[in-house]
Amino acid sequence: MATQSTNSSGPDAGSGPDGPESAGSGSRTGPPWLTSILRHDVPASIVVFLVALPLSLGIAIASGAPVAAGLIAAVIGGVVAGALGGSALQVSGPAAGLTVIVAESIHQFGWRVTGFIVVAAGLLQILFGLSRIARAALAVAPVVVHAMLAGIGITIALQQLHVLLGGESNSTAWTNITELPAQLASLHGPAVFLGVVVIAIMLGWKYLPARIKMVPGALAAILVATLLSLGFSLDVKRVALDGSLFDAIGLPELPRSDWAGVVVMILTFALIASVESLLSAVAIDKMHTGPRADFDREMIGQGSANVLSGLLGGLPVTGVIVRSSTNVAAGARSRVSAVLHGVWVLVFSVALVSLVEQIPLAALAGLLIVIGVQLVKMAHIRLAHRTGDLLVYAVTLGAVVFLNLLEGVLIGLALAFALLIWRVVRVAVTAEQIGGTDRWLVRIDGSCTFLSLPKLSSTFAKVPQGTAVTVEMTVDFLDHAAYDAITDWARQHESNGGTVDFVEIGEARMARAEAAPPSRSLGRVVLDDVLGPWRVDRAGAATGSAGNGDPLVSGIAAYHRGHAHLVRSHLDELRDGQDPDSFFLTCSDSRIVPNVITNSGPGDLFTVRNVGNLVPEQGDDSVEAALVFALEKLNVRSVVVCGHSSCGAMGALHSGESAGPGIDRWLEHGQPSLERYRAGDAVGRAAESAGFGPVEQLSMVNIAVQLENLRRHPSVRRAVAERGLTVSGLFFDIASARVIEVRGDGIAPIEDNDGLLAQLQREPAQSSR
Numbered sequence: 065m066a067t068q069s070t071n072s073s074g075p076d077a078g079s080g081p082d083g084p085e086s087a088g089s090g091s092r093t094g095p096p097w098l099t100s101i102l103r104h105d106v107p108a109s110i111v112v113f114l115v116a117l118p119l120s121l122g123i124a125i126a127s128g129a130p131v132a133a134g135l136i137a138a139v140i141g142g143v144v145a146g147a148l149g150g151s152a153l154q155v156s157g158p159a160a161g162l163t164v165i166v167a168e169s170i171h172q173f174g175w176r177v178t179g180f181i182v183v184a185a186g187l188l189q190i191l192f193g194l195s196r197i198a199r200a201a202l203a204v205a206p207v208v209v210h211a212m213l214a215g216i217g218i219t220i221a222l223q224q225l226h227v228l229l230g231g232e233s234n235s236t237a238w239t240n241i242t243e244l245p246a247q248l249a250s251l252h253g254p255a256v257f258l259g260v261v262v263i264a265i266m267l268g269w270k271y272l273p274a275r276i277k278m279v280p281g282a283l284a285a286i287l288v289a290t291l292l293s294l295g296f297s298l299d300v301k302r303v304a305l306d307g308s309l310f311d312a313i314g315l316p317e318l319p320r321s322d323w324a325g326v327v328v329m330i331l332t333f334a335l336i337a338s339v340e341s342l343l344s345a346v347a348i349d350k351m352h353t354g355p356r357a358d359f360d361r362e363m364i365g366q367g368s369a370n371v372l373s374g375l376l377g378g379l380p381v382t383g384v385i386v387r388s389s390t391n392v393a394a395g396a397r398s399r400v401s402a403v404l405h406g407v408w409v410l411v412f413s414v415a416l417v418s419l420v421e422q423i424p425l426a427a428l429a430g431l432l433i434v435i436g437v438q439l440v441k442m443a444h445i446r447l448a449h450r451t452g453d454l455l456v457y458a459v460t461l462g463a464v465v466f467l468n469l470l471e472g473v474l475i476g477l478a479l480a481f482a483l484l485i486w487r488v489v490r491v492a493v494t495a496e497q498i499g500g501t502d503r504w505l506v507r508i509d510g511s512c513t514f515l516s517l518p519k520l521s522s523t524f525a526k527v528p529q530g531t532a533v534t535v536e537m538t539v540d541f542l543d544h545a546a547y548d549a550i551t552d553w554a555r556q557h558e559s560n561g562g563t564v565d566f567v568e569i570g571e572a573r574m575a576r577a578e579a580a581p582p583s584r585s586l587g588r589v590v591l592d593d594v595l596g597p598w599r600v601d602r603a604g605a606a607t608g609s610a611g612n613g614d615p616l617v618s619g620i621a622a623y624h625r626g627h628a629h630l631v632r633s634h635l636d637e638l639r640d641g642q643d644p645d646s647f648f649l650t651c652s653d654s655r656i657v658p659n660v661i662t663n664s665g666p667g668d669l670f671t672v673r674n675v676g677n678l679v680p681e682q683g684d685d686s687v688e689a690a691l692v693f694a695l696e697k698l699n700v701r702s703v704v705v706c707g708h709s710s711c712g713a714m715g716a717l718h719s720g721e722s723a724g725p726g727i728d729r730w731l732e733h734g735q736p737s738l739e740r741y742r743a744g745d746a747v748g749r750a751a752e753s754a755g756f757g758p759v760e761q762l763s764m765v766n767i768a769v770q771l772e773n774l775r776r777h778p779s780v781r782r783a784v785a786e787r788g789l790t791v792s793g794l795f796f797d798i799a800s801a802r803v804i805e806v807r808g809d810g811i812a813p814i815e816d817n818d819g820l821l822a823q824l825q826r827e828p829a830q831s832s833r
Contacts, residue, residue: 211476506533
């Protein structure tokens with residue numbers, strides 16, 4: 065058994081896709097963790113900082129908050145959430161996803177009260193993490209989240225379009241749309257020029273050489289626009305900072321009225337920030353192979369960052385997919401990268417305030433327009449169309465844009481829930497005449513509830529009176545109202561001279577409808593009912609309702625009641641003859657069910673069973689007759705020998721103890737297998753290496769020996785040469801319910817049908833030589 069390594073290979077351990085740093089490297093340059101930080105995390109943090117800086121400024125301006133609030137949130141998000149969060153490579157900061165709701169909060173309550181809302185939302189997030197319910201925030205329909213982000217993106221783009229044209233954004237999307245013609249008529253040329261330059265650079269950046277793209281496109285676009293505005297002395301509005309970052313720090317203010325509205329806003333901030341952070345963490349987990357995110361810890365980290373950000377006058381903080389994906393792509397190995405990016409933002413904001421103030425607002429507007437448009441992803445729209453959720457997407461998007469974020473999300477969730485209920489509880493009811501007979505087949509498939517009564521009634525009305533009807537019920541839920549409707553119709557139909565036979569395939573049964581409250585049955589229960597052995601109670605009687613305690617009779621009754629109807633159509637095609645695919649020789653052991661372990665049905669296997677799955681070369685007419693008939697009359701395409709674990713015949717051979725006169729004479733045919741096993745056959749050695757015991761090793765050697773006996777048979781040799789017959793061996797491990805292929809030189813797992821077919825197709829040529 066392989067020992068499990070105790071070395072962590074995830075981001076926190078300072079290793080990535082290339083594995084941990086070598087001991088030799090660590091001895092030359094310092095501890096491995098320090099080497100990893102200097103080599104991977106420091107460069108990645110600089111790249112993320114260059115991406116985060118313009119985004120933080122633009123999001124603050126788009127939210128209507130002080131510009132420094134975006135920088136404060138970027139610093140705290142990087143340092144606090146990066147250090148305390150549960151996703152090692154996630155980078156947090158102000159996010160476009162909260163822009164609309166922050167703007168609404170500032171408009172309704174003012175900036176200082178919004179700071180209090182951010183603090184309270186952070187405390188609520190910490191509570192989410194401590195109560196270990198963070199994963200519940202993921203129980204939101206993805207289509208609603210996608211539509212929410214798209215609605216936010218459209219709202220941002222509409223707002224910033226006015227800024228790019230040299231004007232001011234309006235408070236509602238509808239106003240931004242209706243006043244756009246007037247804004248176009250009075251556009252400001254220099255602002256439009258700079259905004260278009262930024263948009264062009266952002267859109268065209270991906271087409272540039274890789275060496276140039278090492279610089280983040282957002283940073284390059286803002287830098288070029290700023291230099292153009294300074295070089296040509298363009299008269300445009302620029303970012304305004306009142307002093308340094310520390311001068312902008314201010315405590316929040318308690319609301320003086322409308323506490324109900326404040327509470328709603330706190331819940332909105334907390335829920336949306338949590339969902340966005342968790343979804344981002346899930347996405348980042350898919351981008352690296354290190355430790356998976358701890359969602360509860362992530363909520364504590366995000367909440368702590370929001371508490372501090374709100375107290376110091378910053379925007380709300382969330383995990384940001386743009387910065388996080390950049391962090392992973394840049395080669396970060398640990399959370400040090402996210403923390404350092406926050407440190408770089410702080411240093412820049414304190415030491416280079418005058419540089420920030422040279423950035424034109426129109427340039428940031430162009431950046432935000434691109435970001436907003438990119439939140440509307442065609443892949444999400446196509447996915448919603450394929451999955452039947454396009455209506456939910458469109459309604460959510462429209463409500464977010466034209467109402468507000470909270471109402472839009474609630475409307476989207478309500479519609480998604482209603483659609484889910486409709487899909488779950490709907491039932492398919494059909495009625496059709498069987499062939500040219502006077503028999504009708506009524507199929508009821510799904511969840512049969514009082515909501516299905518109109519469909520049941522209209523379908524039953526199509527069945528003529530006096531006919532023979534089979535009602536096939538594949539029902540996973542049956543309430544009393546539906547049960548009454550079905551039984552009342554059946555009584556009425558029988559009173560008019562017809563007959564009604566019920567075939568209940570689903571686990572929700574008519575007989576139990578009046579005995580207990582309805583409950584949904586699971587598909588696994590149905591499989592257990594079909595595949596499981598008879599359940600015998602202590603008195604020895606089967607659990608079936610028929611047969612006077614005889615499990616065989618009870619089983620036949622259950623078959624007639626539940627499965628005969630399904631098999632009938634397949635058997636009808638075979639009534640004039642059989643065309644099996646395989647001659648299947650296996651042991652008589654009751655635990656081996658050939659059709660189950662080969663996933664085959666009636667007519668697929670020509671099965672022969674005997675004790676020990678033996679192929680005597682002489683002295684047994686039974687196997688001989690069956691083999692010749694299968695090869696020369698049925699033209700089977702393969703011959704299979706299947707042994708199994710815990711085989712009594714092989715156990716008796718291995719121990720050498722007498723099993724009785726009749727059995728001992730039969731087991732003499734297995735002596736060649738025992739001799740081969742004791743001589744160290746390759747198959748036995750392979751089975752031993754795989755961890756199988758002596759009896760199982762002998763069973764596999766026995767399979768290999770019987771395959772050799774078969775290949776020497778004249779009919780088999782002729783079929784191999786003339787039509788490519790395949791001869792193969794299988795071993796069924798009862799404990800694991802797995803099937804293993806037995807070859808002449810060893811054993812192999814069966815995982816892929818095509819791979820096994822390739823092996824089987826090579827065997828005839830090999831054996832014929």
